Amino acid sequence: MWNRNIEVFMGCEKEFDDADTILFGAPFDSTTSYRPGTRFGSSTIRRESYGIETYSPYQDADLEETNVMDMGDLELCFGDTQKALNAIEECAEKILEAGKRPFLIGGEHLVTLGAFRAVFQKYPEVAIVHFDAHADLREEYLGAKLSHACVIRRCHDLVGDGRIFQFGIRSGEREEFRWAEDHVQMHKFNFAGLEETLHQLKGKPVYFTVDLDVMDPSVFPGTGTPEPGGVCFDELREAVTMVCREADIVGCDVNELSPHYDESGISAAAACKIVREMLLALKRK
Numbered sequence: 001m002w003n004r005n006i007e008v009f010m011g012c013e014k015e016f017d018d019a020d021t022i023l024f025g026a027p028f029d030s031t032t033s034y035r036p037g038t039r040f041g042s043s044t045i046r047r048e049s050y051g052i053e054t055y056s057p058y059q060d061a062d063l064e065e066t067n068v069m070d071m072g073d074l075e076l077c078f079g080d081t082q083k084a085l086n087a088i089e090e091c092a093e094k095i096l097e098a099g100k101r102p103f104l105i106g107g108e109h110l111v112t113l114g115a116f117r118a119v120f121q122k123y124p125e126v127a128i129v130h131f132d133a134h135a136d137l138r139e140e141y142l143g144a145k146l147s148h149a150c151v152i153r154r155c156h157d158l159v160g161d162g163r164i165f166q167f168g169i170r171s172g173e174r175e176e177f178r179w180a181e182d183h184v185q186m187h188k189f190n191f192a193g194l195e196e197t198l199h200q201l202k203g204k205p206v207y208f209t210v211d212l213d214v215m216d217p218s219v220f221p222g223t224g225t226p227e228p229g230g231v232c233f234d235e236l237r238e239a240v241t242m243v244c245r246e247a248d249i250v251g252c253d254v255n256e257l258s259p260h261y262d263e264s265g266i267s268a269a270a271a272c273k274i275v276r277e278m279l280l281a282l283k284r285k
Contacts, residue, residue, distance in 0.1 A: 003099050005162070007043075007046055007047065010049040010052070011062070011068070012066075012068040013055040018067055020067040020100060020282075021254065022101045022102055022103065023092055023105060025042065025046070025072070026105070030108075031108060035258060037258035038108045038223075038224055038257060039108075039278075041105065046072075046107055049276070052269065055278050074078075076088070084114070085110070085114040085117075087114070088114025088115055088265060092119065096122045096250075101251060102119070102252075103279070106254070106256060106257075107256075108256060110147060110166075113190075114253070116158070118251075122157065122250070123280075126250060127201055128163065128208075132211035132214050133213045134227065134257060136152040137148045137180055138172075152184075156183060162183075164185070167187045167194060167222070168231055169188050170189050191239045198242065200248045200282070201247055205248050206243075206248055208252040209257070211255055212243055212257055213226065215226060219267075221267055222260075236274060245281040252282075254274060
């Protein structure tokens with residue numbers, strides 16, 4: 001299970017025993033509510049990473065100097081959401097048991113729940129930092145409680161009030177925004193308040209989940225649920241770097257690239273650079 005994948009994210013070629021962070025993909029989009037295709041996101045990010053450099057001039061750091069293994073994509077059951085989540089949870093659990101950090105690449109946002117369940121079992125005091133265009137706080141979507149529209153609500157079922165911190169939110173039902181007032185800390189539209197939140201979370205384990213549609217669709221069109229009014233690439237790059245460098249990240253994910261709607265390749269390039277900057281910031285702590 002722990003052999004390196006044949007095709008890996010650029011610079012992530014360490015053996016399992018030597019790695020601090022383990023990349024793995026979850027090609028799953030069976031609960032997508034609008035345009036499907038995120039199941040191809042992780043393989044696209046891996047392949048297109050060779051179009052960028054291992055070196056980041058933003059951080060003066062290089063992926064060749066990191067201890068990261070890319071174990072490839074999981075084989076998931078598209079017809080059974082719970083089975084798919086269980087497989088993701090099992091993989092993340094084994095990574096955590098080995099004393100390493102799971103870094104999941106989706107896939108739709110529901111895949112977060114599988115990895116987060118494993119993290120919660122090891123770190124029951126964990127908090128969540130969540131970047132997204134959408135609140136993802138619905139109790140159910142079309143009768144289904146396991147949907148990418150409900151993923152953060154399902155995480156709240158585990159951690160309870162006051163431990164979920166959302167940024168960039170600009171879309172959702174009125175009920176989601178009203179519910180958020182009493183149960184989570186929601187920062188709408190941008191990353192205002194992020195520095196204060198990270199100071200508040202100092203010394204606590206943090207799970208970091210990044211839905212790439214937090215970026216404006218003019219920057220990131222390759223996603224299933226585009227939402228105008230988002231942040232630019234540099235705003236997201238600076239924010240993810242700050243979180244990965246300042247917080248005690250015990251697990252993280254990047255999700256919701258849907259490459260079929262990315263005709264120019266700009267979305268895949270943005271996704272690759274976000275993953276690179278996160279990996280480098282985790283290394284430099």
